[in-house]
Amino acid sequence: xxxxxxxKDLRQRGHRRTPQREMILxxxxxxxxxxxxxEIITRVRKRYPHLNKSAVYxxxxxxxxxxxxxxxxxxxxxxxxxxxxxxxxHHLVCRECGKMIEVDAGVFAPVERKLRDEYAFAPDLxxxxxxxxxxxxxxxx
Amino acid sequence: xxxxxxxKDLRQRGHRRTPQREMILxxxxxxxxxxxxxEIITRVRKRYPHLNKSAVYxxxxxxxxxxxxxxxxxxxxxxxxxxxxxxxxHHLVCRECGKMIEVDAGVFAPVERKLRDEYAFAPDLxxxxxxxxxxxxxxxx
DNA sequence: CTGATTGCAAAGTCTTTGCATAGAG
DNA sequence: CTCTATGCAAAGACTTTGCAATCAG
Numbered sequence: 212x213x214x215x216x217x218x219k220d221l222r223q224r225g226h227r228r229t230p231q232r233e234m235i236l237x238x239x240x241x242x243x244x245x246x247x248x249x250e251i252i253t254r255v256r257k258r259y260p261h262l263n264k265s266a267v268y269x270x271x272x273x274x275x276x277x278x279x280x281x282x283x284x285x286x287x288x289x290x291x292x293x294x295x296x297x298x299x300x301h302h303l304v305c306r307e308c309g310k311m312i313e314v315d316a317g318v319f320a321p322v323e324r325k326l327r328d329e330y331a332f333a334p335d336l337x338x339x340x341x342x343x344x345x346x347x348x349x350x351x352x
Numbered sequence: 353x354x355x356x357x358x359x360k361d362l363r364q365r366g367h368r369r370t371p372q373r374e375m376i377l378x379x380x381x382x383x384x385x386x387x388x389x390x391e392i393i394t395r396v397r398k399r400y401p402h403l404n405k406s407a408v409y410x411x412x413x414x415x416x417x418x419x420x421x422x423x424x425x426x427x428x429x430x431x432x433x434x435x436x437x438x439x440x441x442h443h444l445v446c447r448e449c450g451k452m453i454e455v456d457a458g459v460f461a462p463v464e465r466k467l468r469d470e471y472a473f474a475p476d477l478x479x480x481x482x483x484x485x486x487x488x489x490x491x492x493x
Numbered sequence: 494c495t496g497a498t499t500g501c502a503a504a505g506t507c508t509t510t511g512c513a514t515a516g517a518g
Numbered sequence: 519c520t521c522t523a524t525g526c527a528a529a530g531a532c533t534t535t536g537c538a539a540t541c542a543g
Contacts, residue, residue, distance in 0.1 A: 227497060227542050248532080263500045268533060270498095284427045288508095289532060303473045312471055321462045326482070330453055332444045334484035341467070343475035368517050368522060389507080404525045409508060411523095429533095430507060499540070505533080515524070 212294070214240050217279050224277060231266045232273075234259050239280065245291035245311075286342075305345035312345065353435070355381050358420050365418060372407045375400050377415075386424065386432035386452070427483075446486035453486065 214236040218228045226232075234255045239246060242254075248267050255262045271292055274280035282290045285304055301319065303312040326332045355377040359369045367373075375396045380387060383395075389408050396403045412433055415421035423431045426445055442460065444453040467473045 225497095229498065229542075231499070261500085264532095265501080265534080266499060272534095284425060286425045290427075303467065303471060303475070305473075312473060314467070314471065318463055318466050318470075322459055325459050326444065326455070326484075329459075330444060330455065331487040331490075332446075332453060332482075332484055333490050334444070334482050341473075341475050343467075343473055346472035349472075349474050366522095370517075370523065372524070402525085405507095406509080406526080407524055413509095495543095497540105497542080499538105501537095501539105502535105504535075507531090507533105509530070510528085512526095513524105514526105515522105517522075518520090 212240075217274075220279070221273075221277065226273065226277075230259065231255075231262060232270050234262065235267060235270045236274075239274075239292060239294060245283065245285075245293050247289045247291050249289060251292075301341065303345070304342050305348055310345045310347075314341075353381075358415075361420070362414075362418065367414065367418075371400065372396075372403060373411050375403065376408060376411045380415075380421065380433060380435060386426075386434050388430045388432050390430060392433075442482065444486070445483050446489055451486045451488075455482075 214233060217236050217240075218233060221232070222228055235251055238251050238254045242250075246254075248264070248271060251271075252262060252264055252267050255267075271280065271282075275282050275292070279295055280292050281295050282292055283302070284290050285302075300316055301314045303314055304310070305312075323334055326334050355374060358377050358381075359374060362373070363369055376392055379392050379395045383391075387395075389405070389412060392412075393403060393405055393408050396408075412421065412423075416423050416433070420436055421433050422436050423433055424443070425431050426443075442455045442457060444455055445451070446453075464475055467475050
């Protein structure tokens with residue numbers, strides 16, 4: 212999905228199309244992965260230097276609320292955001308080298324079933340990170 | 353495991369036994385679950401009013417490094433801590449009412465296997481939270 | 494026009510740090 | 519006596535908020 216489409220969708224929900232939102236969406240789409248609020252500001256400012264951080268945070272909150280974007284807290288101090296994608300996927304984060312591996316949500320299907328059946332709990336399948344050691348760092352240690 | 357034992361262990365590793373550490377450990381042990389730095393300060397101060405927050409953060413970092421305590425980031429803004437327990441367990445957090453349900457780590461055994469086999473990734477089995485909707489809030493919605 | 498959105502600066506929250514002092518061993 | 523740990527205050531990182539000005543529709 213392209214920035215333009217998101218903007219159209221937003222418009223239909225009663226939100227306005229502003230250059231700031233346009234730029235922010237573009238950067239999030241382009242980065243094709245996780246990006247922090249700070250990184251968004253930096254990148255947008257290369258083309259549009261007057262962007263204010265409040266606008267970024269407010270836009271991000273809007274995008275999360277409308278479900279266009281998923282927040283993930285990797286525990287690094289700042290939340291990362293990414294375009295909401297289907298099928299869902301999760302992330303393996305190496306606690307040594309920081310490497311990130313993407314995992315298909317299918318891996319969690321058995322867990323999901325079990326949580327639903329045994330705990331009557333409907334898990335959210337987005338923003339999900341698992342820490343551990345990647346192959347290389349396991350060998351090193 | 354009791355506070356006294358932790359303190360003994362710490363001592364053996366070259367750390368000193370101070371009243372602050374004693375109180376902090378006691379509160380963490382007593383609360384029998386998750387507790388934030390702030391909550392620890394509040395509770396300790398009821399008996400020991402002069403406790404400083406730096407001491408709390410420093411002690412928590414020490415306890416995490418030595419493996420006595422596990423940190424969990426539920427994304428609420430502040431990290432929670434709990435005594436390291438075996439067998440490991442995880443948490444289901446209801447995004448509506450905040451209810452927390454404890455889940456045996458066994459639920460994740462299939463996932464763990466898969467991550468190891470297919471991704472050569474050794475996941476950490478502690479500090480792990482899954483957001484979603486609990487039974488009640490599912491019915492409400 | 495009118496109200497949503499922005500920019501700015503200030504405040505808020507959680508956590509860390511520098512440095513002198515206290516206190517455990 | 520020595521060196522770790524504390525207290526305090528200040529700074530740091532990230533995010534939110536109040537308010538007047540701006541701009542989309």
